[in-house]
Amino acid sequence: MPGENLSRDEARERAALLSVDGYDVALDLRSAVGGSDGEPRTFRSVTTIRFRCAEPGATSFADLIAPSVTSVSLNGRDLDPGEVFDGTRIALTDLAADNELVVDAQCAYSRTGEGLHRFVDPEDGEVYLYTQYEPADSRRVFANFEQPDLKAPYRFEVRAPEGWTVWSNGAGELVDGVWRFAETKPISTYITCVVAGPYHYVTDSYERVLEDGSTLEIPLGAMCRKGLAPYFDADDIFLITKQGLDFFHENFDYPYPFGKYDQAFVPEYNLGAMENPGLVTFREEYIFRGKVTQASYEARANVILHEMAHMWFGDLVTMVWWDDLWLKESFADFMGTFGNVGATRFKDAWTTFANRRKAWAYRADQLPSTHPITADIRDLQDAKLNFDGITYAKGASVLKQLVAYVGQDAFLEGARRYFKRHAYGNTRLADLLSVLAETSGRDMSAWSRSWLQTAGVNSLTPQVLLDDEGRIAELAVVQEAPESHPELRPHRVKVGLYRLTPEGELKRYSCEELDVDGPRTVAGYTAGAEAPDLVLVNDDDLTYCKIRFDETSLATLREHLGDLTDPLARALCWSALWNLTRDGLLPAREFVALVLRFAGRESDIGVLQMLHAWAGTALERYAAPEWRATGGELLAQGALKELRAAEPGSEAQLAWARFFASVATGAADLALLKDLLDGTETVEGLTVDQELRWAFLEPLASHGVADEEALAAELARDDTASGKRHQVRCLAARPSAAVKAQAWAQLVESDALSNALVEATIAGFGQPGQRELTAPYAEKYFAALERVWRERSIQIAMHIVSGLFPAYQDRPETLAATDAWLAEHADAAPALRRLVLEARDDLARALRAQECDAGA
Secondary structure, three states: OOOOOOEHHHHHHHHHHEEEEEEEEEEEOHHHOOOOOOOOOEEEEEEEEEEEEOOOOOOEEEEOOOOEEEEEEEOOEEEOHHHHEOOOEEEEOOOOOEEEEEEEEEEEOEOOOOEEEEEEOOOOOOEEEEEEOOOOOHHHOOOEOOOOOOOEOEEEEEEOOOOOEEEEOOOEEEEOOEEEEOOOOOEOHHHOOEEEEOOEEEEEEEEEEOOOOOEEEEEEEEEEOHHHHHHOOHHHHHHHHHHHHHHHHHHHOOOOOOOOEEEEEEOOOOOOEEOOOOEEEEEHHHOOOOOOOHHHHHHHHHHHHHHHHHOOEOOOEEEOOHHHOHHHHHHHHHHHHHHHHHHOOOOOHHHHHHHHHHHHHHHHHOOOOOOOOOOOOOEHHHHHHOOOOHHHHHHHHHHHHHHHHHOHHHHHHHHHHHHHHHOOOEEOHHHHHHHHHHHHOOOHHHHHHHHOOOOOOOEEEEEEEEOOOOEEEEEEEEEEOOOOOOOOOOEEEEEEEEEEOOOOOEEEEEEEEEEEOOOEEEOHHHOOOEOOOEEEEEEOOOOOOEEOOOHHHHHHHHHHHHHEOOHHHHHHHHHHHHHHHHOOOOOHHHHHHHHHHHHHHOOOHHHHHHHHHHHHHHHHHHOOHHHHHHHHHHHHHHHHHHHHHOOOOOHHHHHHHHHHHHHOOOHHHHHHHHHHHHOOOOOOOOOOOHHHHHHHHHHHHHOOOOOHHHHHHHHHHOOOHHHHHHHHHHHHHOOOHHHHHHHHHHHHHOOOOOHHHHHHHHHHHOOHHHHHHHOOHHHHHHHHHHHHHHHOOHHHHHHHHHHOOOOOOOOHHHHHHHHHHHHHOOOOOHHHHHHHHHHHHHHHHHHHHHHHHHOO
């Protein structure tokens, strides 16, 4: 729609012209319940904006996406909505120095997770509402100036159905049937928030004596749907919250500025979480209905701390425009792990970061859409796609390197000055670099150019020359960069040397820091040292790079990877081997063999679960087609062996059970899954709870063992929102042409499904063992792309474009069809082309890896 995709130039021009003094927003949400007479359900939104104009007489616009506008008044002058409102913008002409705009509109409830999302719980019929705006969907709920650098205080008032509770950023109270909320501090539009409904709500409080002797009191709250209340472990959520508040107060020296701290776990949420000040929203999947491993609790703690860090990085101090999105996301991603290690029980969180978060970064940084951490964001569609592995995980990795470069004390002191200097304001890259230069005494410009303003990932490879006595004559680190992004960067690394002990353990005997700069750096201090069996060039994971190995080190890992005693070193080696597999340098079947040989000895449950995911991808995407059946049998046999050998009731047992289900294809394996479901077969210590039942049912459905009747019976057993999502996924997974046609029609030809059910249907539709069944949809996919992008919301369009790409039609013909579409649609929306280019790159990588595997 014209005007929906705000450009950076438009935002810059408007920010130069306008300053916003405050918003009063009144929402009437009583229409959320009851019948809707078949019409799209809407709610009344009345917004009053007080703002100044630097050039009286000038023209500008306000943002609003709404089905209809009842009235518009500017400075007491009634404007004709038909003339000034075009569906996305309200034209404002002849502005005064001081202005008041009043907009009365009918806004739409959302089913896509964008704007004010409305969810009906199938378990009890209750209705739940919440808002989600980033980067620019608050304009779906109230009229505003939708850009991050036009901050203002907000006063919300909400009318809601009787018996409901309403929350917003500020503290609220119910007065004469209206929920009225305290005025906020100056914040950006995208972090305002409203949550409403019959939520289950638990309270606690946090107190801290500040340096001036005063006491900071923060009311704490946590909420979820009533149906999830039996599983809601609010005590652990509050524990992590208090530990995080202690940690950030100790390190940031700036008291939490937003009053209360509520955390809402909400249904059908598109993201992991959102840092709305005073009212953080999370996906409700962080409430665990069944047994999960500690990796899940660690991940939740990381997200809680990530969002909490945003209260300072992002909410208190906000980027001017989305180019500098990293100013908040990279810092929050780094602080999530930094805080987990420093404040909580998850002391090995840097291992998870090295293994899981950086894998996301490495993938994103090798796509054709890779970009510098400080990106070029031309408009809102660009911004939507830049919540990616570069902005989050690479940015956090680079900050970890920065801490190694300038020192932790200088880094944290820079953060403290940054908050005090720019509180409630907006910043750019230069603002952060200036305080870091002050606190570190270093010129940050060269570091910034190398790390923040260039794209791509370097590879670091050890070269070891031995003397006649078998000792190190020279050890050098060779740095390489891809041709597309040839930047060589300064890396502060630790070079770890490992040898096998007489007891058979692979242990580090030397580790020194080295500043790698340029194509080849000699580690002079190693001369004369014992010859290593393994050289690990980024030991302790200080920098962001792809680790490579010399031949001796690779041979050692093939035989002794499980003998590495240090969990982080082991995780780094696994990550490096996975990168070699993705790059077509290590055959997929060899990676699978390593997993089968050594994963059973892995002590870190998060690493083990990551290895399971990688092994599955290696088999489904990177193995030669003629070896897939053999590889699948080997993985299923190995998983079952480890399942039976695992300690009864252990996390490892649960992880192997889930992995076994994901790779089970043979009749005997599927029969065992069915027997475990029926209870006619048991594995000692393994509780087949409801979530595990669904994990077993999906492969049974995809192989035609569990039919529609069986899935309906399971839904009757678990008639909940979660159960419905699982059932929809399993239904779409069935091996039937009619099933695939129905799923395709629901996704592409209709917009009836909510965002959560779109995701579930896509997940079921694309099964690696159903390549022939889904082959006809490759041509249909390319024919539908532009229409889907034009007609659907950007969130749903992104799901469809990425999720339905014919990735399992992994043949050169699919690559050619993708190239043909790109060539014929050079003028398609840049964000759409980016998604197709990324999928094309994944496909090309898979074909290269399959070629490598076929030659093994």
